[in-house]
Amino acid sequence: MVALALELRDLGQQVHLCAPPDFRAWIDGLALPVTPIGPPLRTGSRSQAAPSPPSPQQLRQLARDSVTAQFETVAAAAKGCDVIVAATALQVAARSVAELMDIPYVFAAYCPAVLPSAHHAPPVSPVPGPPTTDNGQLWARDAALFNGAFGDALNAHRTSVGLDPVDDVRGHIFTDRPWLAADQALAPWPEPTAGEVVQTGAWMPPDRPALPAELVAFLEAGEPPVYFGFGSSAGAPEGVTQAMIESARAHGRRVIVSRGWAGLSPDEDAPDCLSIGDVNHQALFTQVAAVVHHGGAGTTTTAARAGAPQVIIPQAYDQYYWAQRVDRLGIGTEHPQVTPTAGSLATALDRVLRADVAARARAVAATVRTDGARVAARRLMAGGGSTGHP
CATH class of the missing domain: 3.40.50.2000 (Glycogen Phosphorylase B;)
Known part of the structure; x- marks a missing residue:
């Protein structure tokens, strides 16, 4: 996302990032506006002790708290913006905020396996349910997991602001034409006709300072x-x-x-x-x-x-x-x-x-492209590939 933001800025656009708070210092150092969202990631990553699994009630509360925070934070950060780009499947509220603001919304994945396809299973494995190798069944179960985790919280917020509820949370987040920010040679979209996915190439930031x-x-x-x-x-x-x-x-x-x-x-x-x-x-x-x-x-x-x-x-x-x-x-x-x-x-x-x-x-x-973020930035500026409202 920083790579995309830098390309957009180089092309004369204004950008605003939402990122976990432990990335703020780095992004500030690049002179990019940033709003912290969610908990720090590095603190959780360093924990060696395995926490006790949360109860169903705790999971529901976590989902409600997360969606509430997303609605508030993304809505504030996106004021005055022309488009919202989300690049994580757990950014549940971003598309709803785009609807409220009447601006386009784009979802981008960094790996083909994140997006549903008959050619691969969901990246979260094993998906709960009887053992099967049928990718269609596995993706259906994956969709049910999204609905069970976030459906109630998302729809409660949507209803409270006058938006219609959604019955497919994952499809709502991903849209019917997601972007794939991965290199075509390294990670090609596997479908014979790729019209439903816009593959831009990987979004890689420019070289940083010299080695120590x-x-x-x-x-x-x-x-x-x-x-x-x-x-x-x-x-x-x-x-x-x-x-x-x-x-x-x-x-x-x-x-x-x-x-x-x-x-x-x-x-x-x-x-x-x-x-x-x-x-x-x-x-x-x-x-x-x-x-x-x-x-x-x-x-x-x-x-x-x-x-x-x-x-x-x-x-x-x-x-x-x-x-x-x-x-x-x-x-x-x-x-x-x-x-x-x-x-x-x-x-x-x-x-x-x-x-x-x-x-x-x-x-x-020699076949890996280096211009994925520039391709995506130009596409955003042209309005191509973005998905508006349901």
């Missing part, structure tokens, strides 16, 4: 290292950082460990290992032997653009899709769905630290 001097010195001191990081994923399994280091050493490789939201940190201070914070991945990934990560849309696309072989350790949601795509494209491999160990990671690295995989990764990198 310590990181540059480490990169220049030897052969390309292996990068490890779980990005914004939740707490990592105990001991996984040491397993990462040992797996790279088994291949004679140095190691870069990104602390990320999980707080990964080596237990030792060794010359072949460097711990880093937030850096410019677009610059870093062109200088590593492989990228081992959680499989988020942004990290996967950035590594693919850089031509870096990948090992993906999926943990949730769309990460399984990205792991499968990287494997099918021949630019990396999917780690088995078990707790990573030094042995399992070394085996995965053995599959990607090969000349043919590196060559394939470079070939695919």
